[in-house]
Amino acid sequence: MIVLVVNCGSSSVKYELFDTTTEKSLASGAADRVGVNGGTQAILQHRPASGTAFETQRSMKDHETAMELILEALCHPEHGVISSLNEIQAVGHRVVHGGEKFAASMLIDEYVIAGVEEVAELAPLHNPANLVGIRACMHALPGVSQVAVFDTAFHQTIERRAYLYGLPYEMYEKHGMRRYGFHGTSHRYVSLVAGRLLTEAGVPADEQCIITVHLGNGCSMSAVKGGKSVDTTMGLTPLEGLLMGTRCGDLDPAIVPMLHDKFGMTPAEADAMLNKECGLLGVSGVSSDMRDLLVAAEEGNERAAAAIELFCYRVKKYIGAYSAALGGLHAVVFTAGIGENSSPIRAKCVENMAYLGINIDEDSNNTVTSQPDGVDISRPETSVRVYVIPTDEELLIARDTASLVSGD
Numbered sequence: 001m002i003v004l005v006v007n008c009g010s011s012s013v014k015y016e017l018f019d020t021t022t023e024k025s026l027a028s029g030a031a032d033r034v035g036v037n038g039g040t041q042a043i044l045q046h047r048p049a050s051g052t053a054f055e056t057q058r059s060m061k062d063h064e065t066a067m068e069l070i071l072e073a074l075c076h077p078e079h080g081v082i083s084s085l086n087e088i089q090a091v092g093h094r095v096v097h098g099g100e101k102f103a104a105s106m107l108i109d110e111y112v113i114a115g116v117e118e119v120a121e122l123a124p125l126h127n128p129a130n131l132v133g134i135r136a137c138m139h140a141l142p143g144v145s146q147v148a149v150f151d152t153a154f155h156q157t158i159e160r161r162a163y164l165y166g167l168p169y170e171m172y173e174k175h176g177m178r179r180y181g182f183h184g185t186s187h188r189y190v191s192l193v194a195g196r197l198l199t200e201a202g203v204p205a206d207e208q209c210i211i212t213v214h215l216g217n218g219c220s221m222s223a224v225k226g227g228k229s230v231d232t233t234m235g236l237t238p239l240e241g242l243l244m245g246t247r248c249g250d251l252d253p254a255i256v257p258m259l260h261d262k263f264g265m266t267p268a269e270a271d272a273m274l275n276k277e278c279g280l281l282g283v284s285g286v287s288s289d290m291r292d293l294l295v296a297a298e299e300g301n302e303r304a305a306a307a308i309e310l311f312c313y314r315v316k317k318y319i320g321a322y323s324a325a326l327g328g329l330h331a332v333v334f335t336a337g338i339g340e341n342s343s344p345i346r347a348k349c350v351e352n353m354a355y356l357g358i359n360i361d362e363d364s365n366n367t368v369t370s371q372p373d374g375v376d377i378s379r380p381e382t383s384v385r386v387y388v389i390p391t392d393e394e395l396l397i398a399r400d401t402a403s404l405v406s407g408d
């Protein structure tokens with residue numbers, strides 16, 4: 001089945017076209033600066049899987065115009081990968097928040113649209129943009145089935161003890177203030193790959209205890225037992241948990257009113273600071289990019305070194321916490337930009353954890369190259385496997401879409 005995967009942000013549309021029979025990507029790309037200053041400086045980057053990529057500056061006043069240009073690029077006589085739009089059989093949308101309503105991917109109908117609207121107050125930057133993308137595709141591809149794949153859905157299996165905050169219960173009951181978790185499609189994808197490897201190694205699927213560590217610009221971890229998420233580090237919003245590129249992660253909540261009392265910040269200013277000026281960037285004062293920090297620390301920058309230490313220490317602390325939550329541990333999986341590419345960070349996150357059965361092989365860790373089926377970097381004699389597995393959220397969205405549309 002030919003499936004278009006769409007990830008629509010407030011001023012961008014990312015896309016990837018798949019043939020789900022072969023699971024091959026046919027083309028991918030992104031429209032950026034959509035609707036910004038009337039969309040006059042918007043750019044479309046289109047990358048056919050084979051052939052040359054091209055970039056074009058075209059006016060895109062809204063997401064509908066962007067969708068039309070993306071579909072035009074997919075059918076373009078030179079750069080295109082399909083001959084007509086009729087070849088697109090379904091569209092899968094990344095939707096950030098599904099609240100408690102959606103614990104799995106859904107065929108989009110009026111009920112699903114209303115549900116996504118209902119929880120928009122929990123993700124005010126993302127869900128409205130996702131809905132705009134859904135409507136733009138409905139307009140551009142009338143009659144083609146659409147599927148919503150939620151970032152939160154995988155974590156709907158976590159139990160009350162892991163999702164409740166210590167707030168008055170009505171805050172949860174009446175206002176949905178609980179932990180939801182994000183990056184669910186990534187955690188689900190890499191835990192599926194790791195689960196296959198563990199099954200081959202003789203660990204029964206329903207007993208597998210896996211900790212997935214997604215370290216990119218945004219960072220989160222998940223404890224996965226028998227294929228189900230039992231805990232995760234992000235909460236009501238993606239601000240909780242690990243230190244991230246520019247997000248603070250776990251924080252004493254008393255700091256938030258202090259930002260007002262001491263510095264006169266409004267709630268919106270405090271929110272912007274905690275999301276955009278903290279994390280690796282805020283601690284180091286150098287950059288939010290781990291590559292820059294590793295260079296700066298090597299050159300003797302103490303704050304860059306402190307940011308790296310804090311980043312890795314938190315991952316390590318959660319590995320300890322999640323092995324307790326799981327009641328055992330078979331595998332730790334590193335994924336996303338930092339997790340897949342940075343051997344010093346992986347090493348630091350699991351150093352001195354042999355007591356738990358985690359001990360990586362230095363050579364394997366330093367020389368690992370990305371393999372879709374995952375690479376084991378642990379010492380053979382250890383009880384816990386440590387895998388590096390490239391995440392592929394788009395492929396999982398395409399799979400879910402094909403499966404729902406074909407009724408499998």
Ligand code: AMP
Pocket residue numbers: 215216217218245288289290291336337338341342
């Ligand atoms: P993602 O959000 O998954 O695209 O990850 C983006 C982050 O991955 C960037 O901010 C970089 O800090 C990080 N990254 C990518 N390549 C490397 C690398 N070779 N070493 C360290 N960090 C990397």
